[in-house]
Amino acid sequence: MDYRPQQIEEKWQRRWAEQHVNSLTDDELLTVERPFYNLMMFPYPSAEGLHVGNMYAFTGADIYGRWQRLKGEAVFEPIGFDAFGIHSENFALRTGTHPMELIPSNIRNFTRQLTRIGAMYDWNHVVDTTDPSYYRWTQWLFLQLYKAGLAEKKEAPVNWCPSCHTVLANEQVIGGACERCGTVVEQRFLSQWFFRITKYAQRLLDNLAWIDWSETTKKAQENWIGRSEGAEIWFAVDTDWDAPADSDAAEAVAAARAYHHERGEDEEYEQQLQIPVFTTRPDTIFGATFLVLAPEHPVVAWLTAPDRRSEVEAYRERAAAMDLVSRKKVEKEKTGVFTGAYAVNPATHERVPVWIADYVLMEYGTGAIMAVPGHDERDFEFATQFGLPIVRVISGGEDASEQEGGGMTAAWVGEGDLVNSGEFDGVHSLDAIGLVTAWLAEQDAAEARVNFRLHDWCISRQRYWGPPIPIIYCDACGTVPVPEDQLPVVLPHVENYKPDAGGVSPLARDESWYRVACPGCGGAARRETDVSDTFLDSAWYFLRYPSANRDDAPFDTEITRHWLPVNMYIGGEEHAVLHLLYARFITMALHDLGHVPFEEPFKRFRKHGLLIKEGSKMSKSRGNVVIPDRYIEEWGADTFRTYLMFLGPYQEGGDFRDQGLQGPFGFLSRLWDAVVPVEELGDAVPEGAVEQKLHATIAKVTEDIAALRYNTAIAAMMEYLNAVRENNRRVNRAEVEPLVVMVAPFAPHIAEELWELLGHGKSVFMGSNWPEHDPSKAVADTVEFVVQVNGRLRARMPMARGITEEAAKAAALADPNVAKHIDGAQLRKVVFVPDRLINLVAG
RNA sequence: GCCCGGGUGGUGAAAUGGCAAACACGGCGGACUCAAAAUCCGCUGCCGGCAACGGCUUGUGGGUUCGAGUCCCACCCCGGGCACCA
Numbered sequence: 001m002d003y004r005p006q007q008i009e010e011k012w013q014r015r016w017a018e019q020h021v022n023s024l025t026d027d028e029l030l031t032v033e034r035p036f037y038n039l040m041m042f043p044y045p046s047a048e049g050l051h052v053g054n055m056y057a058f059t060g061a062d063i064y065g066r067w068q069r070l071k072g073e074a075v076f077e078p079i080g081f082d083a084f085g086i087h088s089e090n091f092a093l094r095t096g097t098h099p100m101e102l103i104p105s106n107i108r109n110f111t112r113q114l115t116r117i118g119a120m121y122d123w124n125h126v127v128d129t130t131d132p133s134y135y136r137w138t139q140w141l142f143l144q145l146y147k148a149g150l151a152e153k154k155e156a157p158v159n160w161c162p163s164c165h166t167v168l169a170n171e172q173v174i175g176g177a178c179e180r181c182g183t184v185v186e187q188r189f190l191s192q193w194f195f196r197i198t199k200y201a202q203r204l205l206d207n208l209a210w211i212d213w214s215e216t217t218k219k220a221q222e223n224w225i226g227r228s229e230g231a232e233i234w235f236a237v238d239t240d241w242d243a244p245a246d247s248d249a250a251e252a253v254a255a256a257r258a259y260h261h262e263r264g265e266d267e268e269y270e271q272q273l274q275i276p277v278f279t280t281r282p283d284t285i286f287g288a289t290f291l292v293l294a295p296e297h298p299v300v301a302w303l304t305a306p307d308r309r310s311e312v313e314a315y316r317e318r319a320a321a322m323d324l325v326s327r328k329k330v331e332k333e334k335t336g337v338f339t340g341a342y343a344v345n346p347a348t349h350e351r352v353p354v355w356i357a358d359y360v361l362m363e364y365g366t367g368a369i370m371a372v373p374g375h376d377e378r379d380f381e382f383a384t385q386f387g388l389p390i391v392r393v394i395s396g397g398e399d400a401s402e403q404e405g406g407g408m409t410a411a412w413v414g415e416g417d418l419v420n421s422g423e424f425d426g427v428h429s430l431d432a433i434g435l436v437t438a439w440l441a442e443q444d445a446a447e448a449r450v451n452f453r454l455h456d457w458c459i460s461r462q463r464y465w466g467p468p469i470p471i472i473y474c475d476a477c478g479t480v481p482v483p484e485d486q487l488p489v490v491l492p493h494v495e496n497y498k499p500d501a502g503g504v505s506p507l508a509r510d511e512s513w514y515r516v517a518c519p520g521c522g523g524a525a526r527r528e529t530d531v532s533d534t535f536l537d538s539a540w541y542f543l544r545y546p547s548a549n550r551d552d553a554p555f556d557t558e559i560t561r562h563w564l565p566v567n568m569y570i571g572g573e574e575h576a577v578l579h580l581l582y583a584r585f586i587t588m589a590l591h592d593l594g595h596v597p598f599e600e601p602f603k604r605f606r607k608h609g610l611l612i613k614e615g616s617k618m619s620k621s622r623g624n625v626v627i628p629d630r631y632i633e634e635w636g637a638d639t640f641r642t643y644l645m646f647l648g649p650y651q652e653g654g655d656f657r658d659q660g661l662q663g664p665f666g667f668l669s670r671l672w673d674a675v676v677p678v679e680e681l682g683d684a685v686p687e688g689a690v691e692q693k694l695h696a697t698i699a700k701v702t703e704d705i706a707a708l709r710y711n712t713a714i715a716a717m718m719e720y721l722n723a724v725r726e727n728n729r730r731v732n733r734a735e736v737e738p739l740v741v742m743v744a745p746f747a748p749h750i751a752e753e754l755w756e757l758l759g760h761g762k763s764v765f766m767g768s769n770w771p772e773h774d775p776s777k778a779v780a781d782t783v784e785f786v787v788q789v790n791g792r793l794r795a796r797m798p799m800a801r802g803i804t805e806e807a808a809k810a811a812a813l814a815d816p817n818v819a820k821h822i823d824g825a826q827l828r829k830v831v832f833v834p835d836r837l838i839n840l841v842a843g
Numbered sequence: 844g845c846c847c848g849g850g851u852g853g854u855g856a857a858a859u860g861g862c863a864a865a866c867a868c869g870g871c872g873g874a875c876u877c878a879a880a881a882u883c884c885g886c887u888g889c890c891g892g893c894a895a896c897g898g899c900u901u902g903u904g905g906g907u908u909c910g911a912g913u914c915c916c917a918c919c920c921c922g923g924g925c926a927c928c929a
Contacts, residue, residue: 002881175925216847216924223846223925230929279929292929328927359927369929377844378927453928573923610923615854617922646867647855652848655855663855663867673882712857715866722866728883786862791910793862817896831909837861841909 005636038065072768080127085534136488137554165499226453230280278365283432305340346445464497466531609653638747
């Protein structure tokens with residue numbers, strides 16, 4: 001009987017479903033012992049169907065879950081659909097199918113594919129983010145954050161995608177372009193809903209020290225959070241003209257006032273206008289020869305000299321019109337204009353000119369810098385271009401020769417001793433950072449400060465396909481949260497859901513929907529018409545899975561305590577700073593609000609690598625995207641799964657080559673051929689080389705799967721099967737039975753079929769069937785010993801395990817080839833590695 | 844520029860400082876067959892040699908070590924992320 005994967009796979013998929021092999025009831029969720037929550041990143045259900053990249057991710061995660069189960073854990077392995085979002089909506093717009101029809105049919109197709117690949121999903125606990133019974137709780141989550149002051153609406157510079165007609169979070173802007181459509185984003189000032197993730201910046205960073213995550217992912221988060229230690233230093237403005245007297249005056253002063261008010265500096269501001277700057281190099285303060293403000297800095301209009309106003313205004317307009325990508329180009333020539341104003345360097349008490357330039361960004365630090373051209377490359381370039389003074393305050397680097405004027409030829413950014421720095425001369429720059437900050441602080445001119453690159457998370461979207469933000473605006477009561485007992489705010493079926501270039505949400509076209517009575521006073525009010533970011537849906541879905549059937553709470557307290565945090569989460573590196581950071585933030589916030597007893601959602605996270613095809617990236621335009629269905633049809637899910645895991649190291653990715661499927665298929669076929677004539681199997685216990693190989697293989701496969709080294713685990717099983725079948729020897733049942741179990745996580749269908757043929761009444765996954773190895777039997781009695789002379793291989797000889805150095809040396813010296821290479825020379829040294837090698841150093 | 848990966852046969856890839864190339868694909872040769880497919884067996888890094896065996900070989904150049912793909916220093920190349928972040 002030949003191996004016919006399609007029939008076997010159909011049979012077992014049907015049986016798993018009929019006998020509920022892979023799902024837990026809600027009662028079991030509360031009571032089972034050894035719970036193991038095995039999570040993978042839920043897919044966005046595209047119309048194209050599951051991509052091989054999804055299959056790769058899910059298969060690797062499923063293997064881990066199946067293995068835990070074979071070891072006796074009660075594994076909960078759920079799946080769901082991240083079905084809201086711009087991606088689905090854009091596709092719907094393109095094809096003219098309404099997302100409310102498109103998504104359910106995509107989900108049906110995904111469900112079919114996910115079943116066909118043979119993953120052991122718990123179909124009793126599915127999550128669909130577009131289902132009102134789910135997004136009701138997404139809205140609830142928004143309200144909890146709102147009540148805690150962690151959600152706020154504010155006017156801010158935001159990323160605007162002119163193609164998707166919506167704002168984007170910083171994390172969704174990749175290299176200056178929209179993550180979804182690739183269009184270059186613009187900067188706009190809009191009033192948007194933000195989550196105050198920056199409040200958690202330090203904790204998000206600190207916890208990275210102890211969570212068990214892939215190092216690269218932690219590193220990416222660390223960089224994204226971007227902590228910088230330094231100081232904020234205040235420069236008093238010194239001008240001899242009044243604030244602008246024209247019609248812009250009130251506005252300019254109001255803007256400056258608002259800026260300082262937001263920073264809590266009302267008092268200082270009323271006394272004298274000060275410009276705060278952030279620097280990581282307070283040690284270079286004596287070399288700060290000018291200030292540079294971001295063009296959009298709110299105090300610019302206030303302090304610009306009357307005769308400079310038209311030039312400054314022109315520059316600001318040009319900067320505002322520029323897209324963010326070209327503005328942030330490093331290689332671009334420095335531009336800027338002088339405002340005519342001066343400020344006082346608090347260390348030197350010298351007046352320094354105040355400039356504006358687009359290389360200073362409003363969104364980082366204070367939107368203003370002290371320029372130290374002697375020790376900062378960008379400031380050096382700017383000073384050189386505009387003829388501003390360059391002063392050396394740290395020794396090191398090179399100066400031009402006397403004839404050439406002796407000035408600095410480049411910024412010196414390294415360390416050194418301070419010079420031209422008053423009482424600090426001779427102090428090392430690293431020591432000076434703290435000393436100078438303290439000295440300035442005594443004069444109320446500075447304070448030590450930490451800055452983060454991380455920005456607040458902009459969650460409002462001017463789009464249709466998302467959960468409406470549960471807020472109502474009332475003229476009398478102001479901003480009113482929708483009462484929790486009125487959730488969900490159901491997304492209405494809107495025929496024209498096209499986004500609008502003006503930034504008005506599609507929901508704003510449905511008057512009957514947004515006109516609503518104020519929950520506070522009962523008067524006429526209107527709903528918020530923006531929807532929330534898809535990443536909010538996915539920031540808490542893992543909390544919902546075990547409680548997916550609860551309709552009175554987002555997550556059941558007992559079930560959550562039993563199953564969370566997640567034991568193992570496997571997913572793609574592309575979400576390192578998006579989903580994974582948001583999920584951590586939301587969990588931390590829920591912890592602080594008393595909703596969950598832990599603050600990190602995922603105990604372990606492992607990233608998987610990227611699949612490429614025949615040496616190049618898969619993409620639609622290249623036309624080399626692997627369609628999994630075709631391969632599964634041709635080879636079977638077991639072969640496809642095993643090949644995906646065999647083609648390279650899982651955590652690094654690999655190269656998909658059509659020819660490669662032959663290898664795993666041959667392996668499974670040979671396994672089939674070895675086991676299926678069950679009556680012919682011998683009853684002898686394993687012995688000799690096969691026994692040794694069996695125990696060594698169990699040890700290796702167990703270790704490898706634990707470390708996600710699936711490719712070498714499969715190779716080890718292939719080697720073992722080759723040993724079992726060597727020279728047409730008679731195969732014994734006790735030799736193949738453990739192999740069938742070890743194959744099961746990779747190729748579950750064939751394993752089930754063989755397990756049944758071997759006489760077992762129930763699924764191999766019911767019960768702790770993972771084999772144990774006996775370390776004493778995993779090693780051979782004789783080892784092949786390597787003999788080196790002066791570090792070079794000269795002979796190999798079988799020797800008894802545990803042979804002494806003396807005996808090994810004697811045997812080695814007796815070998816004619818060894819003797820020849822020693823050639824009568826004196827032995828200077830003998831290096832002996834037990835059971836492995838002896839190196840005779842002669843001459 | 845900074846931060847991660849990575850560079851090994853014809854190909855995908857293995858290798859706690861201790862036999863480089865496991866496992867697999869492909870190729871070559873053979874068995875079976877009228878023939879082909881499937882299957883099975885053998886060979887397969889490069890150079891020299893009938894062979895025994897010897898020499899060379901993990902991006903480049905140095906170093907540490909009895910011994911380096913692996914550790915250290917410098918550099919080149921490829922992939923990914925961040926980036927005028929003060």
